[in-house]
Amino acid sequence: MKDPDDPAWKDDPGVKAWREFMTKYVPDGDQQDANYINAYNSAMAMEAVLKACGDDLSTENILKHAFAINSLELPMLLPGIRINTSPTDHVPIDQMQFMRFTGKSWERFGELQSGN
Secondary structure (H helix, E strand, C coil): CCCCCCHHHCCCHHHHHHHHHHHHHCCCCCCCCHHHHHHHHHHHHHHHHHHHHCCCCCHHHHHHHHCCCCCECCCCCCCCCCECCECCECCCCCEEEEEEECCCCEEEEEEEEECC
């Protein structure tokens, strides 16, 4: 996920939207706490599932759409990392990006890796 304190993301629209959300809805929240980013990403994924369900919010329909997510991009995930699920694969993220700390910030390197 993106580190909102990393200067590399200072002009990123996803980080800006997250900061606006935090300022408006969680003004006392620690914007350096990655748990808020995880919760934000999870809520956005759930929003996508509920929108896909339309007016049918039955358990069966929610599960059907939750297990059929295809290439969902979330604003606080690193570029290229997408959410995918299926009826037999309930793990939404199976990609990662190697990073190294330069002394000031995290530098991504190499291609995205799959956890498969």
